[in-house]
Amino acid sequence: MILSPQLMTYQQRIEPVLDRVLPTSHTIPSRLHEAMRYAVLNGGKRMRPMLVYATGQALGQDLEYLDHAxxxxxxxxxxxxxxxxxxxxDNxxxxxxxxxxxxxxxEATAILAADALQALAFELLTYAQPTISAAQQLFMLRLLAQAAGSQGMVGGQAIDLAAVGKVLTEGELETMHRYKTGALIRASVGLGAQAAGCSETQRDALYHYAACIGLAFQVQDDILDIESDTVTLGKTQGADLMANKPTYPSIMGMAAAKQKLILLHNQALEALADFxxxxxxxxxxxxFTVKRAH
Incomplete structure (x- = not known):
């Protein structure tokens, strides 16, 4: 799917921001910083930054004050x-x-690079922004910490590892993905909304939207793992199948998984009805979440 000019603007905007906030490869310890830059600046959809920008702008915030989030x-x-x-x-x-x-x-350098990226993420949210209050910043820090922790992304990965080789119900699979993938997507929307100073009603609607696209993202991932190829995906096709991981197609069947994708897309749009x-x-x-090819 070809992105609109506006989404391409968001996608292109984040690249120099990431380049700027990362330590240079010449800064000691240079190998660690090289690995950090390698992992971050090697492409990617940048869906989460796009969500921050799109949410903030939907509520009237300027892009420059959304860069760090x-x-x-x-x-x-x-x-x-x-x-x-x-x-x-996942090896x-x-x-x-x-x-x-x-x-x-x-392995050791990769682990340290990841740890350093996590620390830098929280540091970025502490920098003063003229249109974002200290209370808003604290909320954003808490939001990101919760999304990344044991009740969010890390917890989802733990559930995922424990589920290998097991038969899960659709509800159990959904819980895992709401933690592993959905939590950061919800946080992306939440960071943009909080930076813009949204109302509680707006936040609730946006969180529902995020929950729908977060789950849809994973359903499409599961479908692509079967129907796509390694070159298109940019990662090993069929990896989940080989690892005997539970997926939506394996639990529901491919036709039902695709129908669920359509339903989640429609629900996401309904959540934005008042915007x-x-x-x-x-x-x-x-x-884009349901039409993407990788």
């Missing part, structure tokens, strides 16, 4: 990918079409 959520995401790819986790060799961080460097045309980028991200 957009970068922070992407750094947390990349840190999680580095850890997921490790031999102790993957490819990420975004290139060798995974531990393959390009080594005006400024939320069209969020509507397009919902479409």
């Amino acid at each position: 957009a970068a922070a959520i992407e750094l947390i995401h990349v840190y999680s990918l580095i850890h997921d790819d490790l031999p102790a986790m 993957d060799d490819l990420r975004r079409g290139k060798p995974t961080c531990h393959r390009a460097y080594d 005006d045309e400024r939320a069209d980028s969020l509507r397009e991200i919902a479409k």
Whole structure:
């Protein structure tokens, strides 16, 4: 799916921001910083930063005051990918079409690079912004910490590892993915909303939207793991199947999984019914989530 000019603007905007906030490769310890930059600046959809920008702009916030939040959520995401790819986790060799961080460097350097990216993400949210109050910043820090922790992304990965080789119900699988993938997507929307000073009603609607696209993202991931190929995906096709992981197609069947994808997309759009045309980028991200090829 080809992105709209507005989403491409968001996608392109985050690249120099990430380049700027990361330590240079010449800064000591140079190998660690090289690995951090390798993992972050090697492409990617940048969906989470796009969500921060799109949500903030839907509520009237200027892009420049969303940059640090957009970068922070992407750094947390990349840190999680580095850890997921490790031999102790998913043991993957490819990420975004290139060798995974531990393959390009080594396991110890990859672990430290991921740890440093996590720390940098929280540091970015502490910098003063003229249109964001200290109370808003504290809320954003708490939101990101909760999304990344044991009740969010890390907890989801733990559930995922424990589920290998087991038969899960659809409800159990949904719980796992709401933690592992959905928590950071919800946080992306939440960071943008909080940076813009949203109302409680707006936040509730946006969180429902995020829950729908977060789950839809994983359903599509599961479908692509079966129907796509390694070159298109940028990672090993069929990895979940080979690892005997529970997926939506394996539990529901492919036809039912695709129907669930359509339902989640429609529910995401319904959640935005009270937002005006400024939320069209969020509507397009919902479409991108279910139409993407990688």
